[in-house]
Amino acid sequence: MRILLENLSKHFGKVKAVDSLNLEIKEGEFLVLLGPSGCGKTTTLLLIAGLYKPTFGNIYFGDKIVDHLSPKDRGIGMVFQSYALYPHMNVFDNIAFPLTLMKKPRNEIEKAVREIAKFVQLDEELLERRPGQLSGGQQQRVALARALVKGPSILLLDEPLSNLDAKLRLIMRAEIKHLQKQLGITTILVTHDQVEAMTMGDRIALMHNGKIQQLGTPDELYNQPINLFTAGFIGSPPMNIFNSKIGRDEEGYYILIEESFKVRFPEELFQKLKEENLFLGIRPEHVTISLQASNNLIPGRVYITEPLGRETLLNIQVGNILLKSIVPQTLKVSSGDKIWINFDVNYCHFFDKNGERIKI
Ligand SMILES: Nc1ncnc2c1ncn2[C@@H]1O[C@H](COP(=O)(O)OP(=O)(O)OP(=O)(O)O)[C@@H](O)[C@H]1O
Numbered sequence: 001m002r003i004l005l006e007n008l009s010k011h012f013g014k015v016k017a018v019d020s021l022n023l024e025i026k027e028g029e030f031l032v033l034l035g036p037s038g039c040g041k042t043t044t045l046l047l048i049a050g051l052y053k054p055t056f057g058n059i060y061f062g063d064k065i066v067d068h069l070s071p072k073d074r075g076i077g078m079v080f081q082s083y084a085l086y087p088h089m090n091v092f093d094n095i096a097f098p099l100t101l102m103k104k105p106r107n108e109i110e111k112a113v114r115e116i117a118k119f120v121q122l123d124e125e126l127l128e129r130r131p132g133q134l135s136g137g138q139q140q141r142v143a144l145a146r147a148l149v150k151g152p153s154i155l156l157l158d159e160p161l162s163n164l165d166a167k168l169r170l171i172m173r174a175e176i177k178h179l180q181k182q183l184g185i186t187t188i189l190v191t192h193d194q195v196e197a198m199t200m201g202d203r204i205a206l207m208h209n210g211k212i213q214q215l216g217t218p219d220e221l222y223n224q225p226i227n228l229f230t231a232g233f234i235g236s237p238p239m240n241i242f243n244s245k246i247g248r249d250e251e252g253y254y255i256l257i258e259e260s261f262k263v264r265f266p267e268e269l270f271q272k273l274k275e276e277n278l279f280l281g282i283r284p285e286h287v288t289i290s291l292q293a294s295n296n297l298i299p300g301r302v303y304i305t306e307p308l309g310r311e312t313l314l315n316i317q318v319g320n321i322l323l324k325s326i327v328p329q330t331l332k333v334s335s336g337d338k339i340w341i342n343f344d345v346n347y348c349h350f351f352d353k354n355g356e357r358i359k360i
């Protein structure tokens, strides 16, 4: 089922929780709504589910407006952040609940529940237990099974992994993605975790203050952030972002970083960077390190090293600023060592003084 949000808005008094959202989610797509706490993700999901009425705007499923449809008539399965399982019912009855409401015959319910439980890999023997007697991961599967048992055409997931420990989160991340592809069900997942968004979504809508900042594939958000908000939000450790100024001296053009040190780039670049004041962004993996001085390399000193196992995160002091670089663990350096750094111009991002990306 295709979903279209048209100028969708939800105001709570003065708070514009969702502010004129325009978004099309394609049939069978896995869309992630990503953003910091309070940006309007859950409100958007509840509007789509029909649990909130929009202040303005419309929601379409296929090409029909659904504003008048009650939640139960929208063909939606939803998993809430807290799972919201019924504590006094056993697992079987929890999963069966949507079908019981519809007064389906007992044998049909029996068959559907067992099938969906198997599909989400819940052991038969757990069906008799109460939710309180399950692990977090098992409760999560029950909530998923309950959302899917009616065979909905849309699946809404609000932070479904946030209650799980780190290891289980990795497992469920892959499983939910696999399950979504198997079912081909149009899915919207809400999260504030950019790694989850990057790994799971076909596309990501990054929200801030009730508005979409950028809509695109994980690759687009990572490699072509449209503004400073996206640049700073996507990526861990985050992009190095510097207040910068273009200048010219006897050696030619340079970019002065944080009034601290100069970086030289090919002359053609400067024709495209018209403004004097801008922001330069570079991801830690694109700050390259050399142990020997050479022309155009910038001298710095290792401030602290953070071994991550496969690689090492270096905090480097250059002039009076600190920047981050990710290097292979085979590069052995320690605090205080003198090193030289290079910014590869092909991996630098430039933003104007309003924080909008400068296309080069
Ligand atoms: N029922 C409500 N009444 C008043 N304000 C609300 C209500 N629900 C949400 N808000 C406000 O709307 C904004 C968006 O809330 P929402 O729950 O959609 O955020 P979120 O992106 O899901 O955040 P989180 O990641 O913390 O769950 C917040 O400022 C919140 O305080």
Ligand SMILES: [Mg+2]
Binding pocket: 041, 042, 043
């Ligand atoms: Mg929320």
